[in-house]
Amino acid sequence: MTEEITIRRALRDDVPAIVRLLADDHLGRGRERLEEPLPEGYWEAFDRLRRDPNAVLAVVQDASKAVIGCLQLNFIAGISHQGATRMLIEDVRVDKRYRNRRVGHRLLDWAVEQARQKNCTVIELFVHQSRTDAKRFYESLGFEAQHHGMRLHLG
Template sequence: VDGEGAVVGCLQLAVLPGISSQGSSRGLLEDVRVAKYCRSRGIGELLVQWAVTEARAQGCTLVELLTHHTRVDAQRFYERLGFARSHLGMTLRF
């Protein structure tokens, strides 16, 4: 929230029970968004760090996210925060 009460960033964190990794839970991070006029100020990094800390506090052993293959800036951002490329994502839309 900025000085005028406007929301400048958000994300969605889902904690999912797991079958793999000896039944450990995982955090699924989605829809990380920061208002255009607030980007490059560290807000996204703070949001992601909060989500990782929260997932760990809820017993998750990993946090994963998806980003579109064309979003190379976002990929660099997540890699800078310690995320590694590990999956090939697929989508079925209705």
């Protein structure tokens, strides 16, 4: 089944729906605060992302204009690989009711096109080890596990 969807840059009004998507799994429930009103940090982060020419926060809308997915793209200049620009994909989410309908495939196809437009030579993303379905999904799109990611939480 192919859904009628639109992928676009997020607007400020989309922030509550994005936070809802981020909070809708076992990891997100522990780190996101889905409350009314939303904590100010979400609004400040959105404003920073909108001003950053190397960041894109995007949403997927269904035919009724409801936000059913999101992702964040970060374009990173580097000296290695002969000065290559990389794209980091983060916070990919698709509403559970829309999974297995190719929404995620179309969202990632859109992201790859954004990377091509910015002349990126590589796309990177990280998948939490507990998200085995997500790992299989990315592998089906040609992503390969090549590195072991590490993280240091600062607060």
